[in-house]
Amino acid sequence: MELIASMIAFFALVAAWFVLPSTPPVLQARPQSVPEALPSAA
């Protein structure tokens, strides 16, 4: 019983990763021409 519950819990997380956004909401609001936020060390 515990094994089944733990499997369900883990796969619920994996399923959530599929549907959660790939891009943070703040960037979804302004996806175009985002300025470079931090200077590159290169």
Add this chain to the structure above:
Amino acid sequence: MDKISAGDTAWVLASAALVMIMTPGLGFFYGGLVRRKNVLSTVMHSFFILCLISVQWVLWGYSLAFGPDWKGLGIIGDLSWIGLNGVGLKPNADYAATVPHQAYMVFQLMFAVITPALISGAFAERKRFKAFVLFSLLWATFVYDPLAHWVWGHGGWLNKMGALDFAGGTVVHISSGVSALVAAWVLGKRITHKPGEDVEPHDIPMVVLGCALLWFGWFGFNAGSALAANGLAVSAFVNTNTAAAMAALTWLTISWAHKGVPSVVGATAGAVAGLVAITPAAGYVTPAASILIGLMVSVVCYGAVMLRDKMKVDDALDVWAVHGVGGTVGALATGLFATVAINAGASNGLFYGNPKQLWIQTIAVFSAWVFSGVMTFLILKFVNIFVPLRVSENEEAMGLDLSQHSEVAYSPS
């Protein structure tokens, strides 16, 4: 019933903890090598995998890797140990006769954790976090677990053939290194990385810190693989330190001659290459051989870095050149230098009158290259169906710390 040894159990548990710290250490090593806008995402790769594989291993990974052989084929374990069913506190003599089975399981868990984390250096600065998550879970299940079974599992086909891999030259380093090359090729180059232009590490002290943590943890990785607090563990410990030091000295010297300066980053790369190469050999060779292995691996891996430059594959942190090639050097060197004078339970290598061992090592190396390379390609293509592997150009230019995590490593205030 086998009797539990307090000393052996203490050493294996301490070694598991040592190997655990290698993964955050790898995060620091890689994190220092990337640009400052990508340091958090790089460190996060290692930290996330520590969490992800810790659960995957308990639920099904350990059973696939070390469980009873499925249908006697030597390919993969069955699922009878799923959720650690039957993996208790009594020893399992097939793996470690004097420590609780769960101690062996958790020691092996740490190997399963660091292996996919090693790959992350190849796709640094451009891989979408969600794609990385799915790739890592699939790779651990369909590449690492079967390969560990082949080499270390009871009934694994390379194990039965007599392949020697003391602590993971094929299972950990060739698999991750070759997969890194394939991943870098499939993902393509960083748009912000101009051809021929070096990406300067943003924090070299962090690189040295990460290297030091890796070296420290590697004592658990290799000496812990003796699975007992005994002379073999001491031999592996001494060989580990010696090879790392010799490889660092050699790499430093080559780069000094080649570029005119004794590079700090070069010294750390050499140390890691030495640690990689001695991994499969640590419990089979003499200290003198470990010096030669350290010398050989730095020469070959330095050449591999230059070759990678010519191949135009953007393996960002040279995972293939150091781990894939270094693991290959170590696995083949084991077939040269192994001696039963060090490990009576193993075999002699070519230099001790047994050329067949070198042939067996070659088969193991070839199998690991082909299997991990093909499987990684297929897994990446599969993940790409559901999630784009790369971030957008804007997100890459902005940096992954901000575009993937909405956080920055270093506050301007």
